[in-house]
Amino acid sequence: MLLQVNRMDPRWACLTLFLVLLADTARGQGCGLSAFQHVPQTHCPGYENLVDRPQVGSVEACAKACCNNPACKSFQYSIHNRCYLISKICSDEEKKPTPMGNMYDRIQDEAKPQASAGCGLSAFQHVPQTHCPGYENLVDRPQVGSADACAKACCNNPACKSFQYSIHNRCYLISKICSDEEKKPTPMGNMYDRIQAGPSGPRRVCEHQRLSISCPAGQQINIVSALYGRTTRAVCPSGPIRTTNCRSSTSLARVRASCQGKSTCSMAASNGVFGDPCVGTYKYLEVSSTCILAPPAVPQGPAVAPPASRAPGCGLSAFRHVPRTHCSGRKNYLSRHKAGSADACAKACCDNPDCKSFQYSIHKTCFLINKICTDEEKKPTPIGNMYDRIQGEAKPQASAGCGLSAFRHVPRTHCSGRKNYLSRSKAGSADACSKACCDNPDCKSFQYSIHKTCFLINKICTDEEKISTPIGNMYDRIQAGPSGTRRVCENQRLSISCPAGQQINIVSALYGRTTRAVCPSGPIRTIDCLSSTSLTRVRTSCQGKSTCSMAASNGVFGDPCVGTHKYLEVSSTCIPGPSGTRRVCENQRLSISCPAGQQINIVSALYGRTTRAVCPSGPIRTTNCRSSTSLARVRTSCQGKSTCSVSASNSVFGDPCVGTHKYLEVSSTCIPSKRMVEARETLQGLRDVLLDLEEVAEIEQETRELEDMGEDVGMAAEDDE
Numbered sequence: 001m002l003l004q005v006n007r008m009d010p011r012w013a014c015l016t017l018f019l020v021l022l023a024d025t026a027r028g029q030g031c032g033l034s035a036f037q038h039v040p041q042t043h044c045p046g047y048e049n050l051v052d053r054p055q056v057g058s059v060e061a062c063a064k065a066c067c068n069n070p071a072c073k074s075f076q077y078s079i080h081n082r083c084y085l086i087s088k089i090c091s092d093e094e095k096k097p098t099p100m101g102n103m104y105d106r107i108q109d110e111a112k113p114q115a116s117a118g119c120g121l122s123a124f125q126h127v128p129q130t131h132c133p134g135y136e137n138l139v140d141r142p143q144v145g146s147a148d149a150c151a152k153a154c155c156n157n158p159a160c161k162s163f164q165y166s167i168h169n170r171c172y173l174i175s176k177i178c179s180d181e182e183k184k185p186t187p188m189g190n191m192y193d194r195i196q197a198g199p200s201g202p203r204r205v206c207e208h209q210r211l212s213i214s215c216p217a218g219q220q221i222n223i224v225s226a227l228y229g230r231t232t233r234a235v236c237p238s239g240p241i242r243t244t245n246c247r248s249s250t251s252l253a254r255v256r257a258s259c260q261g262k263s264t265c266s267m268a269a270s271n272g273v274f275g276d277p278c279v280g281t282y283k284y285l286e287v288s289s290t291c292i293l294a295p296p297a298v299p300q301g302p303a304v305a306p307p308a309s310r311a312p313g314c315g316l317s318a319f320r321h322v323p324r325t326h327c328s329g330r331k332n333y334l335s336r337h338k339a340g341s342a343d344a345c346a347k348a349c350c351d352n353p354d355c356k357s358f359q360y361s362i363h364k365t366c367f368l369i370n371k372i373c374t375d376e377e378k379k380p381t382p383i384g385n386m387y388d389r390i391q392g393e394a395k396p397q398a399s400a401g402c403g404l405s406a407f408r409h410v411p412r413t414h415c416s417g418r419k420n421y422l423s424r425s426k427a428g429s430a431d432a433c434s435k436a437c438c439d440n441p442d443c444k445s446f447q448y449s450i451h452k453t454c455f456l457i458n459k460i461c462t463d464e465e466k467i468s469t470p471i472g473n474m475y476d477r478i479q480a481g482p483s484g485t486r487r488v489c490e491n492q493r494l495s496i497s498c499p500a501g502q503q504i505n506i507v508s509a510l511y512g513r514t515t516r517a518v519c520p521s522g523p524i525r526t527i528d529c530l531s532s533t534s535l536t537r538v539r540t541s542c543q544g545k546s547t548c549s550m551a552a553s554n555g556v557f558g559d560p561c562v563g564t565h566k567y568l569e570v571s572s573t574c575i576p577g578p579s580g581t582r583r584v585c586e587n588q589r590l591s592i593s594c595p596a597g598q599q600i601n602i603v604s605a606l607y608g609r610t611t612r613a614v615c616p617s618g619p620i621r622t623t624n625c626r627s628s629t630s631l632a633r634v635r636t637s638c639q640g641k642s643t644c645s646v647s648a649s650n651s652v653f654g655d656p657c658v659g660t661h662k663y664l665e666v667s668s669t670c671i672p673s674k675r676m677v678e679a680r681e682t683l684q685g686l687r688d689v690l691l692d693l694e695e696v697a698e699i700e701q702e703t704r705e706l707e708d709m710g711e712d713v714g715m716a717a718e719d720d721e
Helices: 010-027 059-067 145-153 251-259 342-350 430-438 532-542 629-639 676-721
Strands: 036-039 050-052 074-078 082-088 103-107 124-128 138-141 162-166 173-174 189-194 201-206 210-216 219-230 264-268 284-293 318-322 323-326 333-338 357-361 365-369 379-380 384-389 407-410 413-415 421-426 445-449 453-457 467-468 471-475 483-491 493-499 502-513 547-551 567-576 581-586 588-592 598-607 643-647 663-672
Touching: 010 201, 059 074, 059 082, 103 342, 145 162, 145 173, 145 189, 201 210, 210 284, 219 251, 251 264, 251 284, 323 357, 342 357, 342 365, 342 384, 379 413, 413 445, 430 445, 430 453, 430 471, 483 493, 493 567, 502 532, 581 588, 588 663, 598 629, 629 643, 629 663
Parallel strands: 323 384, 413 471
Antiparallel strands: 036 103, 050 082, 074 082, 074 103, 124 189, 138 173, 162 173, 162 189, 201 284, 210 264, 219 284, 318 384, 323 379, 333 365, 357 365, 357 384, 407 471, 413 467, 421 453, 445 453, 445 471, 483 567, 493 547, 502 567, 581 663, 588 643, 598 663
């Protein structure tokens, strides 16, 4: 018997609402706060990956909002009850500490097949406000009404690897996943890249177990994030859990040291490796990794002569970059063609035995040239760059193992002025930016911004040139030669020296133990051991000197881990010596002056005695004597002035060693005055504005190309009809 229903009956509307709520419950069944990994007091800066900001009243409601949004991969929840849904799981480098809220990352399942019954928007990585210009990789343009429908169209097309979906509801299926260099910013739509299956992804093992990672032949491990501790009760629940706010600060560093760049690796999830971040809580190790292409192996045995047209390893690194320049006149041009990147243009030049340099324009036009133009022939231009073939012995493209660890991190800093910039490009991580610098023989440092923009620079900027900024970081290449990292075992002495005219600059220092690989001959009870006085003691002994020596002993640094054989590790560089070092004996006056337009910069100061060779005429009871107020008092009297005078007396500095005849020693430089710096910064600011205007014009041009692309494909469809 059929049930007759009156749809005007209010009970029908009530039943309909119930069925809708039931469907919503079924869709997010089991999905809630436990489906996310808690990363406390952390946020992921930037708005480019923001999916939505729903109005909710609790962190559980924010989690459910993320569960119900297929594009949401993580969310932030603030102490002001604000919920931000995010289209990606931010890496450890992208995450920044904050007291204002917490991150929650969706716990990933095992990799799913690319095309399955459940394939939809969640099978694609969202790259917001981006498009991939050009028509050559367009597969189809189906008429759909949502991003989810566009995703399903891509799932059902075996040739589709990614798609674009515009704010005008236009869907473009694409036959490839465009690289970061090919992707361009646009306000008119978004890219969605198919998430690749394979050995990449997060792995977890419980405490006291081993975690193994491997990649296929020709690929190597890239560690994205690592956690040893506990941020959820859902993983490894069989042991005691006293807290879910527990993370070892050494997690990422230890895992990268064991696995980064290898084809296979294994490590123990134990306190012996990572330390114990939460005593009494059963912990686990969680590692997210990807497999990336390994660099080409260095051939062994007798060398085989390469073809005459191309030098071995010839690519962009075989050319010197001359930014925003072109060579006037066309008489030396060999050819002109379209190239997808500067690297492709470089390879075309490598393959042509007559090519000595090339130009690459912002319109992706490549000009091969049969000579290296002189400085007089080169002319400035805003629309392209010159690349001159480097003459002489071929240089290796990248040092073995060169990556982020080859650079010194200078956080929240940038180098003012653009005259030394080699290039600007998008990079998915600071590590990728470091590799680009490694591959460019002219690159000495780089900047990486929170907007994933990578700037390669042809020098290491001085402390005066570096300016604080909240939107990025500097990375300076660690110099070879007398500078570098030195290690000695406990009870030995470590010595550092610099060439004439240079002085020691201490970058970092460690007395203790953080690895078993260094000085392994003695007892090792822990590898989580660091003396808090390491850097201070080493800088006191060595900073600003041309040579120094210190003992790696508990008597100097204290004993941070009793019963463990320790070592001293010091990283240093040699920097140009100060403009001058002046000394006067006790009860005399020391004067400093700088030329017009410059001001005094105090590098170091000492009132006391550290040697018998200076001012030897008075009584000397000790040579281990230094007033703690030396630098502060001299800077108060002299810093920023054009001329100054200070008295070498106990009344100014106190008496650090009664009965010993002391002296005052001051090292200083002359730097441009504040007014000169402000004038230069104003001028540079105007230049930067002009550069920003160029970038806006480029984005507008790409936006028009995207709209034209839609119109062209649309007209083609109409013609087919």
